[in-house]
Amino acid sequence: MRPADLALLRVPGVPTVTPDGRMAVVEVGRPDVDGDAYRSRLWAVPTDGSAPARPLTSGPCDTAPAFSPDGRWLAYLGADPGGHPQLHLLPTAGGAPRQLTDAPLGVGTPVWAPDSRRLAWTARVPVAGREGTGAGPPRLVTTLQYRLEGVGFPAERPSCVFVLDLPADGDDEGMPPPRPRQVTDGPADDTDVTWSPDGAELAFVSARHPRADRDLVRDVYAVPAAGGRLRRVTEGRAECSRPAYGPSGATIWLTARTDLGPDGVDVVGRGATLCAVPATGGPLQPVLDPVDTDRGDETPATVLAAGSAYLGVQRRGGVELLRVPLDGGPPEALVDGPFTVRGIAAGRGVVVATVQHDRSAGELIAITPGRRRLLTGFGRALGATGRLHRARERTVPAADGSPVHGWVTVPDRPGPHPVVLVLAGGPDRRNGWALSVDTQTLVSAGYAVVRCDPRGSPGYGEAHGRAVRGAWGERDGADVLAFLDAALADPELDADRVGVMGESSGGTLAGLLLARTARFAAAVVEGALTDPVGFAGSSDVGWWFVDQHLGTDPAALAAQSVLAGAGSISTPTLVVHGEDDRRCPVEQGTRLYAALKRRGVPAELLLFPGEGHALSRSGRPRHRLARTEHLLRWWARWLSTSRTPAAEPAELPAGDDPAVPAGEDLGEPLAVRSTRLA
Template sequence: MTNQSKRALTAEDLQQINVYSDPQFAPDGSAYAFVSTKANDDDDYTSQLFVQSLKNKDARQWTFDKAKNSHPRFSPDGKKLIFQSNRSGTPQLWLLQTDGGEARQLTSFKHGALNPAFSKDGSSIIFSAPLEKNDDATDQHEQSSDERQKEQNEKSKQPLVINQLNYKSDASGLLDHKHMQIVLYNMGNDTFEQLTSAETDHNFEDISPDGNYILFSANLHEDRDYELTSDLHLLNVATKDITTLTNGKGQYGNARFSPDGAKIACFGHEFAFQGATLNDLYVFDAASGKSSCLSKLWDFQLGDVMIGDTRLGQSENGPVWSKDGQHLYFLGTDSGATGLYQADLNGKLNELYNDNNHVFGFSLHDGVFILGISTPSDPGNFYQMTESQLLQLTDANREFLKNVQLSEPEALTFTADDNWKIHGWLLRPYGFDENKKYPLILEVHGGPHAMYGRTFFYELQLLAAKGYVVLYTNPRGSHGYGQTFVDACREDYGGQDYSDLMSAVDYVLDTHDFIYRNRLGVTGGSYGGFMTNWIIGHTDRFKAAVTQRCISNWLSFYGVSDIGYFFTKWELGKNLLEDPAKLWEFSPLKYAENIDTPLLIVHGEKDLRCPIEQSEQLFVTLKHMKKDVEFVRFPDANHELSRSGKPEMRISRLNHITRWFDEHLRI
């Protein structure tokens, strides 16, 4: 029996979690800045900036307002800190003197200013700003809350004229005529200069050491509305001339100049396996544009694709150059964990840190690293790593973890029906007693090209706290097991991926005698919602199911999702008019008549990735047949409800899920 001196986790505990992100070394390496995000009393989140000394380990809070402060970046001399904050009502750039004093607002752009970075000499700041075609970056004025409300009211009375294919985004809603442009702020004369102007989004990547070139990624093609490519470009700051480094056939980003400015490193790929293509690591010669791929012999995903529901901030994935320009450092995703890796310019790979957990970010200074690490029983802390030791620097959730019992997962490896090896984990319930039996819930991740692993996952821990055995696996289609594995579910949704999941259930039932064989539940979101629908349409072995932000009908998904017009072909092999019969075969709605499992449907009303009509079709069909089904709609919530939605909505969602399983699996 497990130790019950600590209490069980509750849905409401979500408001107690501190989430750390974005560690950034100070230029002299004596300290680092980071962001701490937590739910506040206004049903939103507050993000504050902290700076921690590496000498006395003192972490000082530098912002205190009830706002979202993020993206801290030190000036090269360490005397200033630029950051992004919505304290004035719109995300703007603010400047702090590191020796003390109040923050000063630098920008007052109508639609905000984002993601600042200092030039290498500290004379200017480069940032991104959403601008309309005729906007003047030198004459921007932030609206008051009344002005913003008046403009929104006026827009709500006007029709929206749409003439492009890509006209909506789950993150941004219906798109208007604004595009992300790159702006340079001159610190000396207090002036702004717009550097880009094409009617497309420009993603700032880096500035050359001499300050003469801006590196950015964008699709500048005339047919960009029909393409998902993103090229790397060099912009001459003086002449505004643009040189394109890549060939227009791929998607490139995370790009950075070497310390001497002669080379550029980046992640990228050319869609060899569509959305299931592993990233490669490229190095370009900045002058000639010639490139080499360092990762030809590697077979794992570069970057962090660990899936979770707690991370509330961006962090560094790499590639980051060593000081001498001879090595690159980056995160990599492998076998349910993420680690820190090093590669030389010949492609020799070295694993610097992988302790079977989740490295979610890092910062580097003279061979010393700050690592952000999460484990299944820790939402995340920062650690200092040198060649000789790993030293914990923060204790973000000490009081919470002191009082709440979390479950440590048991790793599983089993054989699918075609002899493929499948990886997964099992969480035992709170107060586990090996002499008792417990119901089991199978969790299916989204993506499908994501990865469950050794990170903190609130929903999984909550189900264990409520008395359930929780099974979560990486069926084929998941990242972390090589290119062949991640590609294996495409054009086979509901095939071997479904078989992998059923093999997982069979395996744990045969090897763990504390599970009720007739009290099984299943749930998942997005692709996991699709798979939940598919499972209960093809077997009646589950006694209860919860489908979240699901797909039920690929025929309609093609035209209503913000990604449907390309994702459908990527994943199923055909677009709507190419083979509607095939799309219908892949649609769980076709098999609704077979569904006898009590089903709870959970969906956000502003979800544009898997629009709520997918759940509406399923609910009406099942209800019309008088099946046991319930529909919970969350207003003002998009596809990210479970991860970054309003705290009260997230808590309500969790309580509905556990309620449904309690009603049907406790009998």
């Protein structure tokens, strides 16, 4: 895979299925490098495979499709370039879509009422005087949770529940769109709305308890669909999400981390599992063992159909699809092994899932009794390049005998190849069975890529996830080095030419390894937590994250601080960071760069204006392209291979760009090679 192949990516999202199960619709997104934006449109896919997928809408940014229970309507979100997503309605019998909302900050995923005449969603509501991002009155902060990655200051734009009554058929011609009504308010964020079977009530998730500012507890609440008094359904120490009423309305099924401890912040290694609670209120009842279950699909609801719940569970680098009978029967794996299930939908007699693997950004499959059918070929153009490489799965023992699961991907030409050890971030993000642009690009450039899931990774049980708590860089560091050493025994890999790169907590682990060994020829530390003390007061999650993951003992924090050990680093290091990163603020990267540069360690700082923490996954397409080219240039300099092109960053066009609104051009990445940042 070459950097320019980014434009060939086609990424399907979460599907929806008609009530009769005959047709699925899914959004398919792509990076538009020339326009420096993301485009998406909806595709219709017959679930019996009788016809190929066909485009249903023209975009440019159509997402979140949802069929009405009677099958007559398709609701979805549509946005103009640079605009906010608005609710649209498309008649399935034919006709033009109609925009139903004009919300100032856009609307969230639409959810149909059982009568197919009403829609609910959550949307952020701007507080008067804070609509813009420029000058304004000062902010007086009195809470711990006052900033959020991707949102800014949530108290200035709380998320509330809305309901829209659709006009009677034939009554809306020439009339303005109906006006939605807001049914919740207040400073708390309300999310994950769902309807009761009789349509009289809405359930949603919120944090409205007295200690909500000091913990991570999220409860299920209910409110009359017409608006009125809220009631709390769950009352525990759980982090709840994605509620759905059962067919009778007596039970709500949901996903939850069931016990966050007495302070409500003990989330490290805790799995999110399927639970049930009486709709009238009561204690949560886990359906699957939270010690061995952690939900991993991106479906924004709990899918219930034919007496079962369907959900994705993280397992050994992938996400398997489980069918869980609501009557208490044993769960059944519908998709397992080397796959990642991203989205799930169910209709009459069929389950449709979006499934990825290590050479696929996703395709739709249909599951019927005794059969699984591939429905789409969205990745055909990228696959036709012949530049995607299969990973080899391995499990090796760590020094203490614990198994370390991972993957080695090698070029399809004779070795020995220089090696890049790639460390995943999170800390609860796994490596494994999904397309990695970084891995494929590095392998195509002539590098062998080594990846593994050390202790602390999800999908291997609670004990595995909690094993590094308070000791980052110890067991996880020993695990990745043990896996690397086992991989280097292969003569295809050159043990004398090895580099390391990591993103987020993977970047933290890379930095900790650099302070303890000089075995690496070069390193890339991207979007990393480098100073726990500074992180606690500057990150949007710092108020709880450091205490829970790294602890409070000053000596232990110093042992887990990349900056504290920077005086021992001699490895050439490229530091990459988004300037608007609120999860790991940019000073975490700039301080590491300065510490290395002042000591004469070869170092560069690559800054991306306007980018947050998810730069490598959802940053602006031109920034993602430039990032990949900078990585190849860096590795070609310090970890050369005669077959590796020393790619310099692409020149970005100057002048007006119609895809970037006036006054919002965020500029090119800033590559810094000196201590002067001017």
